[in-house]
Amino acid sequence: MLRRDPNYTRLPGGGRTLTGNASYWLARDHLLLVDVQTACERYRRFDLRDIRCLTLVATRLGWIDRGILGGASLLFLAWLLGALTFGKLSFPLANGDWIGLIALAGAALSSLTGLLLSIRAGRMCRVEIQTGVQTIPLPGLNRWRKAEQFLVTLTSAVQAAQADLRPVTEAVATPAFTADPEPESPADPEPSS
Amino acid sequence: MAATAVSCPKCRAPLPDDPAALAALDRCPACGTRVKICLFPAFTAGPRSGALPEAVLAEGEAACFYHAGNKAVVPCDQCGRFLCALCDLELAGRHVCPVCLESGAKRGQVELLEHSRARPDLVVWNLLLLPLIACGYAFPLTALIALIYTLVKWNTKPSLVDNTRARLAWAIPVALLELAGGVALWLFYLRMVR
Ligand SMILES: [Zn+2]
Ligand SMILES: [Zn+2]
Ligand SMILES: [Zn+2]
Numbered sequence: 309m310l311r312r313d314p315n316y317t318r319l320p321g322g323g324r325t326l327t328g329n330a331s332y333w334l335a336r337d338h339l340l341l342v343d344v345q346t347a348c349e350r351y352r353r354f355d356l357r358d359i360r361c362l363t364l365v366a367t368r369l370g371w372i373d374r375g376i377l378g379g380a381s382l383l384f385l386a387w388l389l390g391a392l393t394f395g396k397l398s399f400p401l402a403n404g405d406w407i408g409l410i411a412l413a414g415a416a417l418s419s420l421t422g423l424l425l426s427i428r429a430g431r432m433c434r435v436e437i438q439t440g441v442q443t444i445p446l447p448g449l450n451r452w453r454k455a456e457q458f459l460v461t462l463t464s465a466v467q468a469a470q471a472d473l474r475p476v477t478e479a480v481a482t483p484a485f486t487a488d489p490e491p492e493s494p495a496d497p498e499p500s501s
Numbered sequence: 502m503a504a505t506a507v508s509c510p511k512c513r514a515p516l517p518d519d520p521a522a523l524a525a526l527d528r529c530p531a532c533g534t535r536v537k538i539c540l541f542p543a544f545t546a547g548p549r550s551g552a553l554p555e556a557v558l559a560e561g562e563a564a565c566f567y568h569a570g571n572k573a574v575v576p577c578d579q580c581g582r583f584l585c586a587l588c589d590l591e592l593a594g595r596h597v598c599p600v601c602l603e604s605g606a607k608r609g610q611v612e613l614l615e616h617s618r619a620r621p622d623l624v625v626w627n628l629l630l631l632p633l634i635a636c637g638y639a640f641p642l643t644a645l646i647a648l649i650y651t652l653v654k655w656n657t658k659p660s661l662v663d664n665t666r667a668r669l670a671w672a673i674p675v676a677l678l679e680l681a682g683g684v685a686l687w688l689f690y691l692r693m694v695r
Contacts, residue, residue, distance in 0.1 A: 316661075316662045318662070331662075331663075333662050336593075337593075340661075340662065342660075342661065342662055342663075344620070344623070346623070346627065347619060347620050347623035347624040347627055348617055348618065348619050348620065348623075349617065349618050349620055349660060349661070350616060350617045351615060351616050351617065351618075351661060352616075353613070357543060357549065358543060358549070359541055359543060360540070360541055360543045360544040361507055361538065361539065361540050361541065361544050362538070362539045363507065363510055363536060363537070363538050364536065364537040364538075365509065365510040365511050365529070365534055365535070365536045365537075366534055366535040366536075367511070367534075434510055434511075436510045438507065438544075440543070440549065443508075445510070456537075459537075459539060463539055463541075466541050467541065467542075470541055470542040470543055470546075473542030473543060473546045474542060474545065474546065475542055476520045476521075476524065476540045476541070476542060476544055476545050
């Protein structure tokens with residue numbers, strides 16, 4: 309059996325993108341982005357010594373899928389409740405239509421599960437990487453908590469690779485990146501999400 | 502100072518130039534969105550510059566194969582030609598000349614220069630699953646192609662990083678099942694027509 313390439317360690321984070329699936333791998337001297345689309349994988353490499361800045365920004369996108377899933381859950385639950393209580397009135401289900409009832413319960417359960425999973429994954433975000441020549445978004449890093457774990461691991465590798473360079477400013481002396489507690493506390497008024 | 506400014510990924514407003522202020526930022530001053538910025542030493546170090554070649558000064562000093570006037574610093578690990586600092590290309594700890602690098606990249610031998618690759622395991626699974634949506638009568642043909650393709654590609658490294666053969670191995674019983682099912686479907690269909 310073939311094994312995972314020992315030269316690459318998988319970084320936390322990465323996941324579904326609009327067109328496929330993205331994952332991040334750390335090599336001795338570079339970060340590798342593997343973007344799988346249908347039956348082809350594309351690679352993008354970032355030399356650790358060239359990485360200048362990583363930016364993480366919160367986005368509102370989480371509320372869209374929560375809204376859709378929440379609405380669907382409410383609709384299916386209300387329908388199911390109606391069907392169970394009123395029987396005949398539950399158009400388009402006929403009285404005693406057990407298969408329809410089970411399908412309805414399944415739909416309600418799966419949309420509710422989706423909603424809970426979405427809430428559990430936390431707020432959404434976008435990550436950008438800046439090198440000496442370009443600033444580009446990193447696909448698949450859509451969840452703040454996962455993206456922070458990604459940044460923690462990547463930051464230590466980049467700091468090690470750039471150890472011979474002068475710290476950003478002597479005053480702030482390379483602020484080591486540490487993950488915050490989940491920023492979705494109700495005490496924190498969010499103007500943006 | 503930074504050569505490229507950092508801007509807010511959301512509203513594109515330029516963020517402070519001062520690295521200390523930038524590193525301490527937790528919200529975009531323009532749109533108020535929560536941001537987190539990590540700066541690395543390369544941010545203030547400016548662009549990286551390559552080594553400059555030195556001229557051959559003394560008689561008998563080795564010169565670059567490609568530049569007779571430049572002092573050789575290292576031999577090419579592939580072809581052994583002497584290279585100056587300009588021609589020396591470092592790739593995953595090896596020193597190669599531009600000619601060897603180009604020919605290696607053309608033959609797909611340099612993994613570090615590869616920018617895309619077809620995944621045989623995903624090709625096979627697409628072949629196995631697509632007829633399910635389209636039409637079951639294509640099964641015997643697509644399953645047979647998938648089976649042959651699996652065996653042909655068995656020894657190639659499926660991915661640059663994730664080298665498991667599990668997906669290819671699982672494709673074999675599924676392909677056999679589809680082949681048998683497809684043939685049975687065709688026999689049934691032909692009997693009905695007759
Ligand atoms: Zn902004
Ligand atoms: Zn050479
Ligand atoms: Zn030369």
